[in-house]
Amino acid sequence: MNDSPGWAAPGSPSDGQGPDAAQQPPADGSAPSKWSAEQPPPGQWSSPAAGQTPPRQPQQGTGWGSYPTPPGQQPAAPYAYGNPGGGWGGPPPASKPGVIPLRPLALGEILDGAVATLRGHWRSVLSVSLVIAALSQIALLAVQRLTMDSITVPDSSSADPAETLRTLRDALPLYGFDYYLEILGLVLLTALLAPVVSRAVLGQTSTPGDTLKAVRPLAPRMLGLTGLLLLGSLAAGMLPVLPGLLLGSAALTALGMLASFALLAWFYVTFALAPPALMLERGTPVAALKRSAKLVKGAWWRVFGISLLTWIMRTITATVIVMPFAGLSGLLAPGGFSSLIDGSATRDWTVLIITGIGAVVAATLTAPMQTGVTTLLYVDQRIRREALDLELARAAGVEGYGTTGTTSPTGG
Template sequence: MNDSPGWASPGSDPSDREQGANPQPAQPDRPDSKWSAEQPPPGQWSNPGTGQTPPPAPPQPGAGWGGYGKQPGGPPYAPGGWGKPPAAKPGVIPLRPLGLGEILDGAVTTMRTHWRSVLPLTLAVAVVIQLISLSLQRTVLSDFLVTPDENATPDELLDSLGGSLVVSLTDSFIQLVGSVIVTALLTMIFSKAVLGQASSIREAWHGARPQLPKLAGLALLLTLGALAIAAVLMLPGVAAGSVGLLVFGLIVALGLIAWLWTKFALASPALMLERAGIAQSLRRSSKLVGGSWWRIFGISVLTNIITGFVAGLIVAVFTFIGGLVSSDGLSGVLDGRGVDSWPFLIISGIGTVIALTIVLPMQAGVTVLLYIDQRIRREALDLELARAAGVENYGGNQGGTPGSTPPPAGS
């Protein structure tokens, strides 16, 4: 055990461990090599100033393996310390397994630094999302918007609740599809931001264009799968006319959709960065998420809570303004009579576009950085990223996971 690095006392000579069995004779040409006849008792040190240099003090806590080179009063991470050096950070994140704060900070930093490339792409997708949502609300979903009066029967209340639920779920699915598309389009920008490089809209579009048909197929597959799950599990309650059975089916459907959506959450960046097909990207996401489902689910939920709060504030302001300019006023908006008027829909739609333009890049950035983090943890992607960023003398154990294997060629 004493032959293992780090177990011997700092500054000790391996030959000192042998003195008890094979003492070495003093050298005649060194007059100070003879031991004095009078030695202080064991366990006592000489007083300062007596001509004898006291032995070095034992290392302080934090100067060992856990605190690289952190000597009392000295600079942090001084050369010659025992612990690991800090991971290289050529871009928005350090090249090592990431924590929650680093993932959120990396997404926000990329949005702030590369806003000229991020915001126009997100704005275009947000406008398309809102136009589709408004068109559906004015045509297909207009029959579902039932506003009950004060003397409404339980059946009418149930119809109103069901109609509002259908409209809300439809909007949510449209935004989820938009989030998948935004994630794919911004993957190139975020991947270069990790390397400390900028990417223009033209470069991002050029990199994403070959994969757009596959991206559309992936978004369509995820959407249809979620709708099919919800329809199958809610159908018994609708057929039986039972509110309890309908609510139970909805809860089960939402749980299953959340599980599958998290399992395939990394499919979009895998499809774009690895140039994979739809089925292969789904398998890659399932493999990367395996064993870390709860962590990825928790980070995704926290991100949605934060972005939902920000979006809610923005939409609330524009909804208030829309209520003021609506013909029915705020009272009409509150009781549901003015929610389908064009002034209210246009102003609230502008607020929704602004909110989506802000929150979609945040959600996309977290997804891309989760993908990179999982590959760093499982495949030592930090080595490839360091080489791509031109980081010199980047060791395999500096930021990556010991014993991990390099990523597949071409990925």
């Protein structure tokens, strides 16, 4: 694990391998898994209350919360967490070598960890985010300028359902391209920044050169995974809507749009952890998709809720950032602010460039928040199900972590 910025896929309960499997050499003669034998039984890592860590089973000869006994001394009497005199007073603080404590994470800790990663590793994060945002916006501007001439905005006071449906059909390629371009950018950004987040979790520094070195060997697999996710999201979003558009039925189209939203939500959440799984476990694209589905299983609503909340926060922040650029574009537009309302300003290159610059700035600053939360959700799910905190503590050099019935007292 120390020889890579992430963590190789261990034998784990969620993969159908118990703790005994970690101690037995594989039948094919390959190197045994580096996964710790000190794993809890399946189901023990349930969601704890805020600020609490599920207790580990004590080792032979030690009591709950006891620490290693120095040579030549009698072992101390066992005591309860947080209260040597007895009684349950809560667990001691978990070790925190980096941006998160090494235990199952609460919502606030995931959000704080994503912000701390951006603040502490801003050179690596913003450089990658800026490149992705700029390339995405250039592609969007080109398609927007080519397609806006063919879109006719109907008069809202006299438009009939057929005319509205025709306008929707004409605008669908542009809005669809915008949506899927954002998905593509988030997938690539999540994969590219996963090594940065992994170093932040371990309390290690990260530079753009380190990020490039970690990503370069996995670039073909990363592009393959991006292609699979894009094709899957296209199928989930477009197939339910096609019958209504082809038949010209507004009711069928509306029903198809509702179905496509549900399918897209399921698809996104189920495979949201695939990019960090690919980069940190260094498997194949198909293996990363399966790994994400296993980690999300049983926690779909939790992953969905945290991802949705992060998206709302990111959207609000991006809107605030874009507003000054939109105001400037309205002042410089040929028809003033009225041209922004009727849509004619979207055909002017000055307006498109100014709003595009605002969109690049907003995406550069806010997209890493979403991708950081996704990677930390991956880490959190593995801590809950596979006791990944043991492996993280060893990689971070936390001495004595996991060897007794409590976390290391040196952690903060």
